[in-house]
Amino acid sequence: MDAPSDNKPTANHLSPKLTVRLCKDKAGQGVFAVEPVEAGEVVAVWGGRIVPEDIAAALPPNLRRYVVQVEDDQYLAPLDRVDPAELVNHCCLPNCGLRGQITLVALRRIEPGEEITFDYATTDSSPFLEFDCACVKKPCRNRVSMNDWQRDEVQAVNRGHFSPYLQRRIDKAEQAEEKARPSPRSQRG
């Protein structure tokens, strides 16, 4: 979908160091660096409207693919058109990650020409947001599924950069694991 060319204010922020371009190895567009981006720098902040699952899942495919899950049953959906900041593609080995629910920051320094990506499993955990991945990065998961936030390798790459509602689930699972582990003090020889 073309980026808006009129002068209407957009619902999103995209760093002026980035631009939208056609992807060589994928169908469609992506966001690319035109200047170096430092680790921790904000690359995008998403806006839109907040809708529950039934409304998000019923959106036409050209809008639904840009939905970002922000809570267990709340979704950030694009307005009636897609803004450049929404065109950031998924990658299984991303160079950006979330800070909070709607802000994307660089995980490392990004050089000009690099595509801006994040792991959609750090925001999305709903069946209607699953998709087949062809990001060509090793190891590509081939399918990005609703339970990928539980995977060790996803947590390792994106530690500290999950949407808060998913971070709460991760913390809860870790606490349960901790409780289940026998305490060293109770293991007396």
Ligand SMILES: [Zn+2]
């Ligand atoms: Zn992949």
